[in-house]
Amino acid sequence: xxxxxxxxxxxxxxxxxxxxxxxxxxxxxxxxxxxxxxxxxxxxxxxxxxxxxxxxxxxxxxxxxxxxxxxxxxxxxxxxxxxxxxxxxxxxxxxxxxxxxxxxxxxxxxxxxxxxxxxxxxxxxxxxxxxxxxxxxxxxxxxxxxxxxxxxxxxxxxxxxxxxxxxxxxxxxxxxxxxxxxxxxxxxxxxxxxxxxxxxxxxxxxxxxxxxxxxxxxxxxxxxxxxxxxxxxxxxxxxxxxxxxxxxxxxxxxxxxxxxxxxxxxxxxxxxxxxxxxxxxxxxxxxxxxxxxxxxxxxxxxxxxxxxxxxxxxxxxxxxxxxxxxxxxxxxxxxxxxxxxxxxxxxxxxxxxxxxxxxxxxxxxxxxxxxxxxxxxxxxxxxxxxxxxxxxxxxxxxxxxxxxxxxxxxxxx
Amino acid sequence: xxxxxxxxxxxxxxxxxxxxxxxxxxxxxxxxxxxxxxxxxxxxxxxxxxxxxxxxxxxxxxxxxxxxxxxxxxxxxxxxxxxxxxxxxxxxxxxxxxxxxxxxxxxxxxxxxxxxxxxxxxxxxxxxxxxxxxxxxxxxxxxxxxxxxxxxxxxxxxxxxxxxxxxxxxxxxxxxxxxxxxxxxxxxxxxxxxxxxxxxxxxxxxxxxxxxxxxxxxxxxxxxxxxxxxxxxxxxxxxxxxxxxxxxxxxxxxxxxxxxxxxxxxxxxxxxxxxxxxxxxxxxxxxxxxxxxxxxxxxxxxxxxxxxxxxxxxxxxxxxxxxxxxxxxxxxxxxxxxxxxxxxxxxxxxxxxxxxxxxxxxxxxxxxxxxxxxxxxxxxxxxxxxxxxxxxxxxxxxxxxxxxxxxxxxxxxxxxxxxxxxxxxxxxxxxxxxxxxxxxxxxxxxxxxxxxxxxxxxxxxxxxxxxxxxxxxxxxxxxxxxxxxxxxxxxxxxxxxxxxxxxxxxxxxxxxxxxxxxxxxxxxxxxxxxxxxxxxxxxxxxxxxxxxxxxxxxxxxxxxxxxxxxxxxxxxx
Numbered sequence: 009x010x011x012x013x014x015x016x017x018x019x020x021x022x023x024x025x026x027x028x029x030x031x032x033x034x035x036x037x038x039x040x041x042x043x044x045x046x047x048x049x050x051x052x053x054x055x056x057x058x059x060x061x062x063x064x065x066x067x068x069x070x071x072x073x074x075x076x077x078x079x080x081x082x083x084x085x086x087x088x089x090x091x092x093x094x095x096x097x098x099x100x101x102x103x104x105x106x107x108x109x110x111x112x113x114x115x116x117x118x119x120x121x122x123x124x125x126x127x128x129x130x131x132x133x134x135x136x137x138x139x140x141x142x143x144x145x146x147x148x149x150x151x152x153x154x155x156x157x158x159x160x161x162x163x164x165x166x167x168x169x170x171x172x173x174x175x176x177x178x179x180x181x182x183x184x185x186x187x188x189x190x191x192x193x194x195x196x197x198x199x200x201x202x203x204x205x206x207x208x209x210x211x212x213x214x215x216x217x218x219x220x221x222x223x224x225x226x227x228x229x230x231x232x233x234x235x236x237x238x239x240x241x242x243x244x245x246x247x248x249x250x251x252x253x254x255x256x257x258x259x260x261x262x263x264x265x266x267x268x269x270x271x272x273x274x275x276x277x278x279x280x281x282x283x284x285x286x287x288x289x290x291x292x293x294x295x296x297x298x299x300x301x302x303x304x305x306x307x308x309x310x311x312x313x314x315x316x317x318x319x320x321x322x323x324x325x326x327x328x329x330x331x332x333x334x335x336x337x338x339x340x341x342x343x344x345x346x347x348x349x350x351x352x353x354x355x356x357x358x359x360x361x362x363x364x365x366x367x368x369x370x371x372x373x374x375x376x377x378x379x380x381x382x383x384x385x386x387x388x389x390x391x392x393x394x395x396x397x398x399x400x401x402x403x404x405x406x407x408x409x410x411x412x413x414x415x416x417x418x419x420x421x
Numbered sequence: 422x423x424x425x426x427x428x429x430x431x432x433x434x435x436x437x438x439x440x441x442x443x444x445x446x447x448x449x450x451x452x453x454x455x456x457x458x459x460x461x462x463x464x465x466x467x468x469x470x471x472x473x474x475x476x477x478x479x480x481x482x483x484x485x486x487x488x489x490x491x492x493x494x495x496x497x498x499x500x501x502x503x504x505x506x507x508x509x510x511x512x513x514x515x516x517x518x519x520x521x522x523x524x525x526x527x528x529x530x531x532x533x534x535x536x537x538x539x540x541x542x543x544x545x546x547x548x549x550x551x552x553x554x555x556x557x558x559x560x561x562x563x564x565x566x567x568x569x570x571x572x573x574x575x576x577x578x579x580x581x582x583x584x585x586x587x588x589x590x591x592x593x594x595x596x597x598x599x600x601x602x603x604x605x606x607x608x609x610x611x612x613x614x615x616x617x618x619x620x621x622x623x624x625x626x627x628x629x630x631x632x633x634x635x636x637x638x639x640x641x642x643x644x645x646x647x648x649x650x651x652x653x654x655x656x657x658x659x660x661x662x663x664x665x666x667x668x669x670x671x672x673x674x675x676x677x678x679x680x681x682x683x684x685x686x687x688x689x690x691x692x693x694x695x696x697x698x699x700x701x702x703x704x705x706x707x708x709x710x711x712x713x714x715x716x717x718x719x720x721x722x723x724x725x726x727x728x729x730x731x732x733x734x735x736x737x738x739x740x741x742x743x744x745x746x747x748x749x750x751x752x753x754x755x756x757x758x759x760x761x762x763x764x765x766x767x768x769x770x771x772x773x774x775x776x777x778x779x780x781x782x783x784x785x786x787x788x789x790x791x792x793x794x795x796x797x798x799x800x801x802x803x804x805x806x807x808x809x810x811x812x813x814x815x816x817x818x819x820x821x822x823x824x825x826x827x828x829x830x831x832x833x834x835x836x837x838x839x840x841x842x843x844x845x846x847x848x849x850x851x852x853x854x855x856x857x858x859x860x861x862x863x864x865x866x867x868x869x870x871x872x873x874x875x876x877x878x879x880x881x882x883x884x885x886x887x888x889x890x891x892x893x894x895x896x897x898x899x900x901x902x903x904x905x906x907x908x909x910x911x912x913x914x915x916x917x918x919x920x921x922x923x924x925x926x927x928x929x930x931x932x933x934x935x936x937x938x939x940x941x942x943x944x945x946x947x948x949x950x951x952x953x954x955x956x957x958x959x960x961x962x963x964x965x966x967x968x969x970x971x972x973x974x975x976x977x978x979x980x981x982x983x984x985x986x987x988x989x990x991x992x993x994x
Contacts, residue, residue, distance in 0.1 A: 057803075127633070129805055130643050164816065172795055173802055174815055187815035190839075196820040196987065197827060197837040201952060202980050206823070209948035209988060230719075230762045231942060234814060234989030241816030292803075297618045297630050347626020348618065353633075382648065 049421075050278050050331040051402040053150070053288045055175060056311075058295030059128065060337035062357025062385075064304050065101075066115055070094045073377035077344040081301050081351070095374070100308040103316025104360070111368035112319060113360060114420050116394055118375040120356035120387025124339065128295070128353070131338040136176035138392055138411055143176065149395060150286050151180030153410045157403035158183060163283040164240035165247055170270040171290050178288055184237070185288070186244035191252035191273055194245045210239040251280040259321040261314065267291050268314035275321040279328050285402070294337060298348040311335075315362065323364050332402060332421055335360040336391070342383050356387035359394065366421040393418045458755075459488045466760050469938045469994040470717055471495050471749055472559035474773030477935065492749045496597065496742050498558030505590070506548045510583040510667070511537035542582040543785060543898075546798055549589065550784035553772045560745065564596035565589065566768060567716055569798065570806030572607045572639060574616035576799040581666040584612040585799050600709055600739035601700050604639065608692050611663040617804070620662045624677040627655040634804050636699070642711075645704035646684060653681040657695040700739065706731040710744070717748065719763025719810065719994075726753065761939035764813050765994035767794035767822075773994065774826055774986055777936050780911045782829055789899045790825040794818050814992065823987030830979045830986075831909040835900050839892070913978040914968050923965045925953045932982055937990045945988045953981055 068074050069085040070093060088096030089105040097105050107113040121140065125131045133142035138149035145152065150167065158166055167178050167185040178185040188194035196206055255276035261268040267289070274287045291311065296303050315335070322328035340357025356375050375385035396407035396415040408414045464483035468475035472495070475483075483491045514530045522530060553562045569592060576585050588610050595603035607613050608631075614620060617631035632655035636646045660676030663669055681690050683698055690698070699705055710730040714722040722730070730744065737743045748754055765773060768791040775782050788798060795818050796807055807813075827833025892900060913932070917923070922931045929949050933941040941949075956977045957967045967974050985991065 125643075126648065127637055127643055128803070129637075169815075173808070173812070185815070186817075188817045193839050194817055194820065195824075195838065197824050197833045198983060198987075199832075199980065201956065202984055205948045205952035205984055206987060208951065209945045209984070211944065230764055230993050231939075231989045233811065234764075234819065234992050235944065237814050237816055237819050238989060241820045244816050245820060297628060298621050346621070346628055347623055348621030348628055350618075350621070350628075352629050 048285060048330075048404070049402045050284065050327060051150075051286045051398060052274060052278070052331055052333040053175075053177065053286065054315075054333065054335045055288070055290045056294050056307075056335065056337040057128075057132075057290055057292040058337070059131075059339045059341055059353055060294040060307075060357060061296060061300065061304055061351055062337075062340035062354075063343065064300070065098050065308070066091075066117065066358045067096050067098065068094055068374060068377075069096050071377055074343070078351075079345070080349050081345050091370070095370075098305075098308045100305060101312045103312050103319075104362075107316070107319055107362060108368060112364060112366065113362050114366055114368050115358050115360060115370050116389055116418060116420070117358045117370065117372040118356045118385065118388030119336075119359045119372065119391050119394065120339070120385075121390055121392070122387075124355040124381070124384070124387070126339065126353040126355070128338055133176060135336065135338055135391060136179075138395055146179075147181060148175070148177035148179040149399075149410060150177045150288075151183065153399050153403045153405065154180055154183040154286070156409050157405045158285065161283075164244040165277070165282050165284045167286045167288075168248075168274075168277060168284045169288045170273055171288075173290070175288060175290065178286070184240065185286075186240060186248070188245070188248060189270075191248050191276075194248055196242065196245070206238075207242050209235075210242050211235055212239055212242060247282040248277065251282050252276045255280060257321055257324065259317050259324075261317040261321075262310075265310060265314060267310055268317060271314050271318040272321070275318055275328065278322065278331055279325040281327055296341070296350050297346065297352060298350040300345070300350040319362055319364075329364040331363055332366060332398060333360075333362040334394070334398060335362070340385060343377070343380060343385060344383060355381060355384035357385075359391070361394070361420045363421065367419055371418060371420065389418065390415060394420065397421060460484060462760075463488075463755050464491070465938065466755060467491070467495075467749060468559075469773075470754075470763065471563060471745075472556050473553045473563070473769060474776045474938060474994070476776055476779065489750065492746060495560045495749065496746060498561060500557045502558055503552065503555065506545055506586070508545075508583065508586055509541075510586075511541060513666075538580075538582040542576060542585060542799060543788075545582070545586050545589070546788040547784040549798065550768070550772065550787045553768070554775055554782075554784065554787075556776070561593065561596045564741075565592045566766075567713075568592040568596065568603070570801060570809070571712065572603075572610075572613065573801045573804060573806040574610075574612040575801055579612045579615045579666075581612070581615070583667040584610075584615065584663075587667065588612040597741050597745065600734070600741060601696065604700070605693065605696050607639070608635070608658070608696065609661060609669045611667050611669045614661055614663050614669055615666070619658060622655055622659050622661075623675045624656075624659050627652070627659060627677070629655045631655070631658055635695075638805060640699040640708060641702055641704045642708045645702065645708075650683055653683045654695055656681050657683065657690040658692050661692055706734040706739070709739070710734050713744065714748070716809070717763075718754065718759055720759070761990075761993045763994050764810055765938070765992055766807065766809060766813055767791040767796035767818070768798065769994055770794065770822055770992065771825060773938065774829060774936070774991070777938075778829060778911060778982070778986075780829060780909055783902050783906050786899060786902045786907060789895050789902070790828070792895060793899075794821055794825060819992070822992060823983070826986035826991075827983045828903060829909060830911070830983050832976075832979050832983050835892075835896060835903060839896075909979075911979075912975065913982060914971075914975045917978070918968050923968055925950055925957065925964055925967075928967070928978070929953060929981070932978070933985055933990075936982060936985050937988070938994050939990050941985075941988070941990055945990060949981065949984060952984065953977070956980070 063074060064081070064083060067083045067088055069083065069088055075082045083098065085096065087099045089099060089101060090096040091108070097108070104113055108115070121134060123140065125134060130142060134140055136148045137143055137145060139145055147155070154167060161183070164186050166183050167180065169175065169178055169185045169187045170189065172189060174185050174187055196203065198206060252273055257272070257275065261272045270289050274289065277284050277287060291307070293303065293307055322331050336359040337357060339353060339355055341351035341354040343354070346352050372389040375388050379386060392411050393415045396411060397417045397420050399405060399407040399410050400417065401421045461480050461484055464480045465475050468479060468483065486494070511534055513534055519527050519530065553559070556562070569589065574585065574588055576582070579585055591606050591610055595606060617634055618628045619631045622628040622631060629651050633651045636651060636654065637643055656677040656679070660672050661669065662672055662675070676691065678689055680687055683690060683695065684702060686698055688694065707727060711722060711727055714727065714730060730748070733747060734744055771787045771791045775787065791797065795813060801807055824833050824838045917928060917931060920931060922928055929946065954964070957964065960967070960970045960973055960977070962970055967977065
C-alpha cells in the first residue's frame, strides 16, 4: 500500500457525524481504525441468480465438444470478443472486454466446489456460507468475516444490500445488512414529532451516544430482534438518503435499468463513504432452461452496460479505486443443451473479479471437456480460494479464520 | 353453539368499520364451559395464526364458544363461502385475426390483450385479499396463501392470468383437503406445467425442472433422493403439457413409456405412479409436516413433534383437517415461547392491520402495499416461494411497513415516502461532502394539525424543481387508489369517547390492545406516552381532555395509531 492511499484513508475513514433535528439525536459511527498494512478495500458482491451459463459467458469456441453439445445455442468465433486462440467473451460484453484489456477484469475459470449440488438453493447456501454443509455455521461468509474484522463497529451501514432479498452470505448476528431498493423511499415517513417517538421506541439514545448494537443472543425474542432492526433502519436511512441525494457523477449509466440504477447507488455509498465495507446486489433471470440464447444475450448486455459504467465511476475516488467487485453465480449449466434450446443445472463456471487495482487477466484453468462429471464441467478452482483472497485484501484478516481451513490464495488482488 | 347465521351476523357487525366496538349480541352463551386455560390471550394467539388477526368481538366470541368448538368452526369455515370470483378471461386475438392486421394494429391488439390480462389478475388479487379481510373461512385462506408459496408459480413466467387464477382456485379447493390429491392436481395444473417447463419435458428430450422441484420442494427435501432419481422422474412426467396456456392435456406420444427406476422401484411409471412413490417415502410426511409446522408456529419443530405430526399425516393418508385439528388444540401450540414469536408476512401484516383498525380499504390497495413490503401475490421471488420468518424483515421493509400503515390512516402520502429532496444536492459542493452536518429532515413533515387526513404545511424554502419520478405501474396504481377511492373512514375520537377512555395512559392502552397482536412492551409504551403527552400539551389540553379537541385530537390519535402500527409488537403474529 502506498502512502497516498494511506492519506486518503485518513480522510475517508474519519468518523462521520450525522445529525438530525428530527431524530433529536447525534450519532457517531467510528469507522474501524486501520492499522498499517491493512487497507480497507470495499467489497462489492454481485450475484447472478439462477445459474449463469459460464460456457456462454466465456466461450471456449475452439473446443469441438462445445459445438457438438450445443447445436442450436453455441456461439461462433466470428461473433465473439476473442480473448485468445481458445476462448472469447460473449458478444455483448464489450465494456468488460475493455476492462479486461486494461487489467481491470480477472476471469477465474472452472470455479466450483467438490461434490457439487445442482439445487439452486443448496448451492446458494454453499456459496453463501462457504461451507459444504450449507447453513451449519449460522452466519454467511461475509457475516463471519465482519465479525472477525469489524468488532465494535456499530455502523448499521457496514454491510449494505441493494435489493429486496438479503443473501445468506451477509447473514450475521452482529452486523446485519442494511437494505434498500430505492434510497429516496428508504425512510419512515412520519412527522417530526412522530419520528422522534419512533427513534425513541427503537432504543436510539438522545444523549449523543450511538446505541450499543445488541448482539443477537441465542433466544433473543422476535420483538427484540425487530427493535434492533428498527434502530438500525432509522439511522441507516438517514445516511443512505443523504449520500444518494447528494451524489453527482459525470458517468452515464444505462437508463431504465434496475441493475445500473442500483450500481449507481452503490457507487454513491462507496465514493461518499458512509462506512460501508460490503455492498451486495443481485441480478436474477439466469435459470435459462428454455430459449436460452435470447434471454442470456439480454442479460449479458444488461450486465455489461451496468458494470462498465460502475467500474468507471469507481475510478473517481480513492476508495472506489481500491474496491474489489466479485461477480458470481451459484453454478454453471450443463455442457449439452436440453430439448428446449436451453440448458439444465450444471457445475463449474468462470467468475469475474473487477476493480481498478486488481490483477486482471485469465486465472485458473479451463475445465476439460474430456473428463465431464455426469455431463458437467468439473471444477478446477475452489471458490473458497477466491474468497480467501477477498477476505485477506478486503478485511485484512487471515482467511482460515473465516473459512475454517487454508486455501491457496487466488492471485487476484 | 354452531349457528352459522349468528356467526355471520357477528362477523358482519365486526366488519363494519365504525362498529368495531359494538357490544356483542348474546347468541354465544349456550356453549360448553371454556376449557381450563382457554382465555382471551390464547384466543387471540389462535386467531393471529389461524386467521388474519383478531377483532375484539372475535376474541370475545372465541372465548365464549370454547376452544374445541371454535377450532371446529375454523376448520369448516364460519359461513358459507362468498360467491366465487366470476372469471371472464380476456381472449387472445387468434392467429387469423392477427394475420389480417397491419403491424401497428397487431401491436395494439396484443398490448390491449396483455393489459386486460393484468387487469384481470389485479381484480382477482383484490377478490383474494377480500377473502382474507372478511375472514369467513380464515384458516382456508391462510392455507391458500401458504400453498401459493409452497407450490409456487409466477405470473412473470406463466404469463397467463386465467392459469394463475385457476391455480389459486385449486389451492382453495384443496386447502384443507388431502395433500396427495392436491399434489396430483398440481402436476396437472397448467400454470405449474408452464412455470416449471414441463411443456418442454418430452420423450427423448427431458427437462428436469419440474421433477427436481417436485422432490426438493414439494415432497421430500434435499438429501432424500439422488440426481439419477430426478432424471428418471422427469421421464415419468413427460407428456403433460399445456394447451393455449390455460388447459392441461396429456400427449401420449410425448410420454416416455420406458422403464424407470425411481427411489428404488422400477416400472413404466407415469405421473400418477410417481406421486404414489413419493407419498410412500418416509421423508414425505416429514417434509410436509415440517413445512406446515414451521409456517404456523414460526419456528422449526422439535424432532419429537415433527415425528408425531408426520406420523399423523401418514396415518390419515395425508388428510389435512385432522392435522390442523390436532395442532390448534395442542397445548404446545400455545406455549409462551411461541406466542408473538412468529413474524407476520407482508400480506398478513396489511390484512391484520386493516382488520384490527376496522377500516374499509380497497383490497387492491392492500395487494399493492404488500407488494411494496416484499410479498407481491402471484409474483414470488423464485420457485421456493417466499422465505418467510426473519427474512421478511430488513431495515427497509420494516420502515416501509410503518409507511403503509400510515397510508391506511391517511397520515402518510406516497409523496412523503418518495421524497428524495430531503437532502438538497445543492447545499454542499462535491460528492463527498466531508463532514455532513445539518441536513435537517424536511420541515414540511412536522405539521401538527390535520384535516381530511392530510399533513398540513408546504415546503418553507424554495426547492429545486420537483423531479418527475417515474413511479412505475404499481405505485401509480396505488397513488390513484389513494387519491380517488380511498378515504380512511375511521373515527378514533368517537371510538375512544364511547368507551370512556380519556387519559393518555388509557388512550394508549386501549389503542395498543385494539391494534396489536400481542401486548405492548414498556420500551414502546414509554415512547408513546411521551409523544401523546407532548402533542396534547401542544393543543393546550390537560390529561383526560384531549378528546374534546375535535379534528386536531383525531389527527393526534391517527398519528399515534401510525406509531403503534410501526412498533415491533405490530410485526408479529
